Amino acid sequence: MAGSSQLNLDESTVRSVVEEVLRNLTRSGGVPIEAPTPSPNRCGRNSRRFGVFEDAAEASRAALDAFHQLKEKGIAGRLKVVEIIKGLCDEKAEEWGRLEFEETRIGRLDHKVEKLQIVKLVPGVEWLKPYGLSGDHGITLEEYTPYGVVGAITPVTHSIPTLSGNVVNIVAAGNAVVFNPHPNGAGCAAVAVRTFNEAIHRELGIENLICAVEKPTLDSFDALCKAPEVSILCVTGGPAVVEAAMKSGKRAICAGPGNPPVLVDDTADIDKAARNIIEGGSYDNNLLCVGEKEIFVLDNVADRFIRAMRLAGAVQLNDGQLARLTAEAFTDSKDAGGCSHPVLNRDLVGKDATDLARIAGATAPAGTDMLFAETDANHPYVMEEQMMPMVPVIRVRSVEEGIELAKKAEHGYRHSSIIHTLNVNHMTAMARALDSTLFIKNGPCTAGLGLGGEGYLSYSIATTTGEGITNPKTFTRTRRCVMVDNLRIY
Ligand code: NAD
Numbered sequence: 001m002a003g004s005s006q007l008n009l010d011e012s013t014v015r016s017v018v019e020e021v022l023r024n025l026t027r028s029g030g031v032p033i034e035a036p037t038p039s040p041n042r043c044g045r046n047s048r049r050f051g052v053f054e055d056a057a058e059a060s061r062a063a064l065d066a067f068h069q070l071k072e073k074g075i076a077g078r079l080k081v082v083e084i085i086k087g088l089c090d091e092k093a094e095e096w097g098r099l100e101f102e103e104t105r106i107g108r109l110d111h112k113v114e115k116l117q118i119v120k121l122v123p124g125v126e127w128l129k130p131y132g133l134s135g136d137h138g139i140t141l142e143e144y145t146p147y148g149v150v151g152a153i154t155p156v157t158h159s160i161p162t163l164s165g166n167v168v169n170i171v172a173a174g175n176a177v178v179f180n181p182h183p184n185g186a187g188c189a190a191v192a193v194r195t196f197n198e199a200i201h202r203e204l205g206i207e208n209l210i211c212a213v214e215k216p217t218l219d220s221f222d223a224l225c226k227a228p229e230v231s232i233l234c235v236t237g238g239p240a241v242v243e244a245a246m247k248s249g250k251r252a253i254c255a256g257p258g259n260p261p262v263l264v265d266d267t268a269d270i271d272k273a274a275r276n277i278i279e280g281g282s283y284d285n286n287l288l289c290v291g292e293k294e295i296f297v298l299d300n301v302a303d304r305f306i307r308a309m310r311l312a313g314a315v316q317l318n319d320g321q322l323a324r325l326t327a328e329a330f331t332d333s334k335d336a337g338g339c340s341h342p343v344l345n346r347d348l349v350g351k352d353a354t355d356l357a358r359i360a361g362a363t364a365p366a367g368t369d370m371l372f373a374e375t376d377a378n379h380p381y382v383m384e385e386q387m388m389p390m391v392p393v394i395r396v397r398s399v400e401e402g403i404e405l406a407k408k409a410e411h412g413y414r415h416s417s418i419i420h421t422l423n424v425n426h427m428t429a430m431a432r433a434l435d436s437t438l439f440i441k442n443g444p445c446t447a448g449l450g451l452g453g454e455g456y457l458s459y460s461i462a463t464t465t466g467e468g469i470t471n472p473k474t475f476t477r478t479r480r481c482v483m484v485d486n487l488r489i490y
Helices: 011-027 056-091 093-104 109-121 159-172 183-204 218-226 239-246 270-281 299-311 319-329 353-360 399-410 424-434 445-449
Strands: 131-135 138-146 149-153 176-180 210-213 230-236 252-255 261-264 294-298 330-334 340-344 371-374 390-396 416-420 438-441 476-484
Touching (some): 056 109, 056 149, 056 183, 056 218, 093 109, 093 159, 149 159, 149 218, 159 183, 159 210, 159 230, 176 218, 183 210, 218 239, 230 239, 239 252, 261 270, 261 399, 270 416, 294 299, 299 371, 299 390, 319 353, 319 371, 390 399, 416 424
Parallel strands (some): 176 210, 230 252, 261 294, 294 390, 416 438
Antiparallel strands (some): 131 138, 138 476, 330 340
16 A cells, blocks of 8 residues: 555564563563453353443443444444344244243243244334435435434333334334333343344444343333433333323333224124134233234124134133133222222233133133133223233124224224224224224234234334334434435436
């Protein structure tokens, strides 16, 4: 290279120069230089954090630093991170699925594994296509640019899947992220975060692109919301955390609660409707926020539908069995106004259908995916987001009545609703009345997430704040770049 000189030293020359320098340092009272010994931290690993922090404020600072490093790596850096996350979710699906199952003790092991294997269906960098305008006054480009650091909250129902899916979207958009996971799923979340960062560090030299609070609390949630480095929040959870995030003063993308109703009318393929309801509603023992939670069925096909449910493997509870299970599944509580309302017993959430049957005093053969029982429209199993593989079936006299009761049970969350019908008018009427983010016709709930229906996957469906099924664009700021009267090629 012009202007530069080259020094060719062989290995033994280099070694003797280094040894001489070390001898001189020691003689002159200097500290001998040694390779740093990794100091074990509480995890018994070396002293690098790899994204796992005790303190939300410290994690937010580290994430901001990592965001700047990611910027330097360009689009290629983001692509590499997405590839790492999807690859690790696939490779570690069995191990992490089991880890999450053993920590949370809810849902089903086979579905915990599958939820990780399908993280590859979450859209990445390819999703971000700039929007161009060209006219007499020149050229304008709108670009989807990162916020910086996203603060994210994950639910216990899908700890590593939500975290991983969020990372794909958030990093594809060029951001770093700090998670305050659900305390009951924080151990497995920390394992995934550390593994992701170790791989990212090996490939890109960035250590803390994905951060997590190791022992999350309401205080660490508060600290995350207040951290000046955090630009925006992404919350996946129930009503309390959504409300807390929306009061935080920061913009929050809220993937809130649901209670998806299903309507089955007399034009539907009844056998298929029953199979679809069992498939979607029993997935991970009904932990999915999109999962079928209560079924309204037209009276003139209700008996056929009930037979079809039994034929497809669901076990029906009688009134006494339902009463026994309900007494365990809900307790009565009085609100501030003195009105009593049912409170869900979290110990039964995500339990196997066979466990619920035992509590009900019923017998369900091993491998039973779902229980069902006939109830009235105000039953706690209808009105509460119960997250158990036990769905209530309510007879309705007309489609209009079914839609009205479905709307009431959905509580205006505008999350998800499902219809089984061949009547386009019924589809349209329910779509308009429920106004839900996902509306699935003639399929299981999972079809709404690109699993058997057209579309793409995300574990955070921003229902409360309206962004819909989150994707990389959800985590971007739109910025406009304008060239006046020039650059246009014709
Ligand atoms: P949860 O609301 O109990 O917990 C979610 C997160 O919020 C956890 O990290 C928890 O520690 C935290 N949290 C809870 N209350 C809080 C408060 N007052 N302040 C701060 N943080 C708080 O929910 P869960 O049981 O883990 O998950 C199930 C809920 O999440 C259901 O309501 C389900 O519908 C919803 N969910 C929604 C989506 C979606 O995409 N819309 C996806 C999954 C789950």
